[in-house]
Amino acid sequence: MQSSADASETDTDRRPNPVDDAGRQTPQGPGCLPGLLAATLLMGVVFFILFGFSAWLIFQKRGDLASRTLRATIVPQLEQSRLDGDEKVKVIALLTDLADDLDAGLYENWQAGGIMQRLIDTPLMRWGDLTAVDAWASKGLPEEQRDEARKQFSRFFRAAELERAGTRDIHDVLVPVASAPNAMGFAELRSDLKPEDVLAVVERAKLVADRADVPDQAYPSVSLAEIIRRQIEIGEREGAK
Secondary structure: OOOHHHHHHHHHHHOOOOEOOOOOEOOOOOOOHHHHHHHHHHHHHHHHHHHHHHHHHHHHOHHHHHHHHHHHHHHHHHHOOOOOHHHHHHHHHHHHHHHHHHHOOOOOHHHHHHHHHHHHHOOHHHHHHHHHHHHHHHHHOOHHHHHHHHHHHHHHHHHHHOOOOOHHHHHHHOHHHEOOOOOOOOOOEOOOOOHHHHHHHHHHHHHHHHHOOOOOOOOOOOOHHHHHHHHHHHHHHHOOO
């Protein structure tokens, strides 16, 4: 014997479609599916419009965004960096002048975007850390390893000058002597450098220089300020890469 619940379920399953006054069955409506589809489509259109407007707004404000990034992030970080005194003064002066020119509207949006892309691709934010490791190696490594370290670091800086080594490369080279990233995502040079860690940095610098096809020889000091100046000029002339 079926329970009352089963009987009720069976009656419900067998219940015919509603009938009109003439006794003919009328089909049930499509339910809420068309409404859901229409709402989903409308949401997609609204999202597309908002995304397109946001992209357009950002594109139009690239000069303002570039200036704010320079003043609020890049310059303060460089002021706290281990760049040599004269080099730090030159680099910060270049970037401050650039921010002033951006605020004055001297660059079009495509120029501002190109300059910032090129600056971000350069290893300027960790340049001081690598020069500090180079200086430590000149004093802290055994004499027979000092010349090799100096040569490989000079090859890396030469690769950066030739635009064959950039931000990712210098971050990778400095991994053995870097601390964990801080709240802003910036990694800093550890204070407790050890010979084995510095030698690991030397080897990584050599690998980058080899990949960049930089001849295996020592090079004169490379000026970061000149690299920055050149990238600003190229970005102004050609835009993004």
